[in-house]
Amino acid sequence: MAVPAWSATRVRTFRECPRKYYYRYHLVPLARKPNPPPEALLADRVKDLVGLEAWAGEVVHTVIEAVLGRWRSGREISEEEVLALATRMLSRQFRDSQEYWIESPEAFPRRPVLLDVHYYGKAPVSRDRAALIKETVVVSLCSFLDSELAWRIRNGGTSRWLPIDRNASARLEDGLLLLVKPDFAFRDGDLLHIVDWKTGTPDPFWETVQVTGYALYAHQKWAQPLDRIAPQIIHLFPEFHRSLVDYSEESIRDVLQFIRDSQAELESMADPDELPAAERFEFTSEMQRCRWCQFRGVCDGAARCV
Numbered sequence: 001m002a003v004p005a006w007s008a009t010r011v012r013t014f015r016e017c018p019r020k021y022y023y024r025y026h027l028v029p030l031a032r033k034p035n036p037p038p039e040a041l042l043a044d045r046v047k048d049l050v051g052l053e054a055w056a057g058e059v060v061h062t063v064i065e066a067v068l069g070r071w072r073s074g075r076e077i078s079e080e081e082v083l084a085l086a087t088r089m090l091s092r093q094f095r096d097s098q099e100y101w102i103e104s105p106e107a108f109p110r111r112p113v114l115l116d117v118h119y120y121g122k123a124p125v126s127r128d129r130a131a132l133i134k135e136t137v138v139v140s141l142c143s144f145l146d147s148e149l150a151w152r153i154r155n156g157g158t159s160r161w162l163p164i165d166r167n168a169s170a171r172l173e174d175g176l177l178l179l180v181k182p183d184f185a186f187r188d189g190d191l192l193h194i195v196d197w198k199t200g201t202p203d204p205f206w207e208t209v210q211v212t213g214y215a216l217y218a219h220q221k222w223a224q225p226l227d228r229i230a231p232q233i234i235h236l237f238p239e240f241h242r243s244l245v246d247y248s249e250e251s252i253r254d255v256l257q258f259i260r261d262s263q264a265e266l267e268s269m270a271d272p273d274e275l276p277a278a279e280r281f282e283f284t285s286e287m288q289r290c291r292w293c294q295f296r297g298v299c300d301g302a303a304r305c306v
């Protein structure tokens with residue numbers, strides 16, 4: 001299988017655990033082909049399981065999108081309504097994730113969000129953990145609503161908002177396609193801001209890679225000079241914080257080199273005609289990753305954690 005396009009998620013998965021990359025990007029796609037091998041079906045079953053913290057981040061993103069949708073149509077939405085929407089979403093998604101595994105397939109024409117704890121969990125989520133998840137969502141949404149950035153987005157007028165493509169990408173000079181997933185873009189004066197909200201722990205290296213990808217996308221999509229683009233990573237939890245990410249001619253050069261090198265590495269692991277051998281993809285040496293990996297039920301590497 002050829003490596004189709006470059007994305008930070010794909011490369012990050014490989015760097016964190018090559019075997020996980022094998023499951024996600026080599027084995028799982030076989031589940032949708034005729035006569036899939038049983039291990040592909042097993043991997044497909046767990047591929048989308050999400051941890052509670054990542055789920056909190058997804059809920060925050062969805063609710064911010066709903067808020068922006070309201071503002072786009074010129075309607076108000078109060079903080080109380082926003083938090084009520086988030087609370088309803090948390091309850092419904094948690095319940096659907098639990099029921100998905102016991103209901104008949106017809107009850108869920110589309111796969112709901114599937115929480116890792118409902119597939120692998122042996123004990124209910126503790127009160128403290130549930131409270132922390134809710135707090136992450138509530139604090140993040142309040143950080144967004146109270147921020148000067150949200151004020152500028154709203155008061156700058158929706159005519160300055162720029163629609164992000166569903167499959168946003170940039171084409172590099174050598175033809176390589178770079179997939180990106182920014183959350184929002186808008187013009188402010190002669191600057192184009194392209195933004196990603198985050199609720200997890202900051203990671204300077206990957207944030208530098210991400211902002212470069214966003215800038216390249218904005219440069220191609222809206223013909224904006226690179227030095228007039230302000231790509232930003234905004235952390236919303238535990239408080240509003242704009243990451244101080246390197247974005248300069250030099251960092252763009254470095255990131256482009258990293259993209260080419262990592263793409264070459266992934267391509268060297270692929271077999272154009274058949275499924276490569278799993279053994280070529282090592283288990284991670286950071287064994288604590290296995291505790292939360294969605295593939296731990298199908299992967300022998302997880303046994304090292306017992």
Ligand code: SF4
Pocket residue numbers: 017018019020023282283284289290291293294295296299300301302
């Ligand atoms: S269980 Fe561990 S070794 Fe196996 S795929 Fe997951 S992180 Fe990698």
